[in-house]
Amino acid sequence: MLRLNSREAMSARALLLLLILLLTACAAPLRAPEGLAREELRSFQIEARFSLRLEPDPSKTEPGQGASGRLIWRHDGESDHIVFSGPLGQGLAELSSTASGARLRLASGEERQARDAATLLKSFWAYPLPVDQLPRWLLGHFSGAGSLLRDAQGRPSQLTDAGWEIGYAYEDEAVGALPSRLTVRREGEFELRLRIEEWQINP
Template identity: 30%
Template structure:
């Protein structure tokens, strides 16, 4: 009988203690937009980066594939695009004011933008000024954003800017960042398909 009373008292004490325990608040719902804003701030602070990947270019009547290497240090960039099977290479070095283009067996040529150089020499143009940001998964500053969509983790899924439609088909972890692993870019005259094999933050 005594044991039964002790058991009842024990149950009552546990119930009272449980009643005094504050209720835990449920975790706030995940907000992709809030995460996206924080992600933008972090990515824009990157001082420099390098990438190596595979780039396919599909123009109106021609197509090329090759390896892309890009080094960005502040406003300075070095881009090397190498075609397979010894078909040649294109090298761009410069900054927002002056860019030099080098191709094998030709004298270097210089202009105020990479887009102009490529258009004159090759007949097609990479959107270098925008790509610097698009490759990181960011809109380019100074250009209107016509539309954008986010994935459930607050990363860019698609972007319409500067006459280009950009789609992000995968991301990869690089240190504390989520950086694109596959980027598709389209405009009426050119299609770019880039698979990034390796990122290096500097």
């Protein structure tokens, strides 16, 4: 086993810190392409960490459930492709959804199909995750019954839609910045947190 003396260990830590600072400084800002409004985005991909918490049913004795990991989500019009992996990168599931139906492939090789993504994920996580609504919520869109608050830069900050509450946070002060954090809640039932590390926009 390689052992470092105190001076070498300090130098190694300093080098690691420098690399982290350089990578942070070189990271591309999460912004919509120049000249393209947030409302016009139709095709994108995000890479994110997720944390999911299901509240316990008060009528039952079972505890609440939770899960965390990473996801890569590619959205294009009416189609979605999501790859879920565990915190250490191990595969969990792969979801494909179009207007004609949805398919879920588990790490075991088992495949499930249903009419929509929410129904499929309910069989996996015991809750109908709002997959069909998430792409529009990411961009601050909502149904006719919803409402939206904007921050000082005119960006979405708080959205309510059909009983769901969506909160936004940004790492960039620019007007065109895309959210780096998203929290989706349904009071007493469900909470999903996304820490978005990368946006790829396809105008």
